[in-house]
Amino acid sequence: MPTVRSATYDLLRANKITKVFGNPGSNELPFLKDFPQDFEYILGLHEGGVVGMADGFSLVSGLPGLVNLHAASGTGNAMGALTNAWYSHSPLVVTAGQQARPLMGVEAMLSNVDAAQLPKPLVKWSYEPSWSGDVPRAISQAIHMATQPAKGPVYVSIPHDDWAQEVDEDVALLAQRSISTAGCASPEQIQQLIDRIDQASSPVLIVGPDVDAYQTNEQVVALAEKIAAPAWVAPSAPRCPFPNRHSHFRGVLPAAIAGITHKLSEHDLVIVIGAPVFRYHQHAPGRYLPENAKLVHITCDLQEAARAPMGDALIGDIKRIVDSILQGVQKTDRPSPAPLAWPDVYPATTSGPLAPEEVFDDLNELAPKNAIYVKESTSTVTAFWQRVEMSHPSSYFFPASGGLGFGMPAAVGAQLATDRQVIAVIGDGSANYSITALWTAAQYKIPVIFIILKNGTYGALRWFSKLLEAETSPGLDVPGLDFKSIAKGYGVEAVVTNTRAEFRDTFQEALKAKGPILIEVPTTTIEP
Known part of the structure; x- marks a missing residue:
């Protein structure tokens, strides 16, 4: 028995x-x-x-x-x-x-x-x-x-x-047993969406993490190109669902009601795919949508659809729905949006801590193009998106709830699932929530590259303290941390790099390693 x-x-x-x-x-x-x-x-x-x-x-x-x-x-x-x-x-x-x-x-x-x-x-x-x-x-x-x-x-x-x-x-x-979900939209539902897109004079796409999760990246790119729509990534982005160097890419939307409405002010149809509407963070009240704009929401999540404060939602198989829209929608004669201007390479620091932008420029140059980034340095999010190209699906992961402690263990688990190089970019404040993940990486010889950006403070919290006029709050700094010693205590090879040349050399050696390595990089503090 x-x-x-x-x-x-x-x-x-x-x-x-x-x-x-x-x-x-x-x-x-x-x-x-x-x-x-x-x-x-x-x-x-x-x-x-x-x-x-x-x-x-x-x-x-x-x-x-x-x-x-x-x-x-x-x-x-x-x-x-x-x-x-x-x-x-x-x-x-x-x-x-x-x-x-x-x-x-x-x-x-x-x-x-x-x-x-x-x-x-x-x-x-x-x-x-x-x-x-x-x-x-x-x-x-x-x-x-x-x-x-x-x-x-x-x-x-x-x-x-x-x-x-x-x-x-x-x-x-x-x-x-096996269980599968059909989730197909009816021809009538698809046609209603197609009609709304065809009739819009200035549509915009907002794409979210489920586009990446359900491998719909190529389809949303093709849709953006066919209808000449700019493409934003939904706020508080935990994944990269749209290649961030594509000419239609506009950036990640701010996580505030007024900020989103301002960014979308020129559009009459907002098409949200695979994201909640919306994951706000900063309290900046305003209108949910620009005047005369309408919103349609394509999602696999009933709860996300139900709690949205505006718009019409269709719940189903995201990939099939987008495929069907792509086949039926008319190719527009509107001009495509002009590509964004990307920042110049950051000049090398000659003394003192490196700027995070320098580290990101070097990653963009030296890392494999299909690398997977697990990111938990909250004060450097904007700089990272601007400077590190992500064109492959499943290239970027960030804590979806905003709770710290995700980055280091998630990087270990991610590397267990793939032969692609996993690079964890972690802030010194974030790292301490789950530093024990280093032990697992060492014991199982998991070749994650951990990059600790050490600025001695909770950078994002510093920024919020200014917004909330609370700069006198205690507990904003984390001095005295020695990640090289901590990593070695857990059995992980570790190096401190104080110059850009040292970082570049160490990172290139790390790419050849058969086990985990931690690179501690003293950096300046920048705003999210």
Whole structure:
């Protein structure tokens, strides 16, 4: 007879889930004992880093990431990282060990009280099976819930004495299941969109992370060219859905109501694809849209469509919808937008810390053109987008919720999913939220290049303190950090580069490395 444990591993195999990201406790050991040889366990030293690694792996591979957390405490430690996974639509299957069933009612040590409520609202679905025989079915449901649009994390709490229990032979039927979503728009719905685009005198595209996630990059470029529309990236961008050196590219929209309306003031039809409407951040009130402008929203996410404060939405398969529009829309005779002027190469600093712009110019010149950047230096976002060319899908990842601690572990997980070079560009403030990811990179010989931009302060927070007239606030600086020593303590080769020549030489050597390397770069502070 199969057991809950053997049936679960068979189910995971059938769904091509063979990596387990975890930090185990006693409740998880019955699942992990006699770990199958065709699976790989990726150990992280903190649950936030564990979820971050699984998140990066899922974002790049497109596969579900299986996370194994320790009861309520481990789940609590992971919640910040889970926020990023929720807003990035990452299909994570998060499991947490629960105390043995006979001890749950008395709230024995390591009981997860009301376990299914704990991770909400940051999961699509959360569940604790009422009996051991329901565990494999619950895991199956979790996988399918996580991977269907809109994708997202799910959570299952499992009492540790369930794993050894026998289950019926019919449990094998779970591994034979498949679920797919059609999500096709009707011809009438497509024609309505086409008519609105054809009738617009000045349409504009705003593209978001799901364009990149559903590999619709080429289609939105072709649509922009066909209707001569400028293309903006939606605000608070966690991915790069449109090549940022293309002549139609306009930049990333500001994350403020008034700022967006100002940028769109010349347009009568705003076409939003694969993004929420909108992810605001700075409180700058104003009109949601320019006067006489209309908005249409193409999304895979019902919640994003429902909560938007304006516009008409169509929920479905983004790639198919854009394909259909592209086939039917008329090619305009309007002139295409003129390309943006890109900044000149930043002059080399002769003394003192480097400017971040210098580092980005060198990355743009020296890094592989298909490199994957995991970015968590919040004060340098604008400079990075202006100076580093990103023309390949899945080239850029940034914390989708704005919560720090994503960058370093996500870079580790991303590198596990690809042969493309992953380069983590991390601020010194951000790095400390998940510095333990260095240990995992060292132990598993994961060849991530970590670049720490060290300016001794929370740069973005400094900028916000000016906007909010709160420059006298404490806690804005982080002096005295030695990332070279910290990295070496975790087993990662590390170098401090104080000149541009040193950085260029070190980075080129890092590209040849077979394991991780950290480059600490003292820099000046710039504004987002």
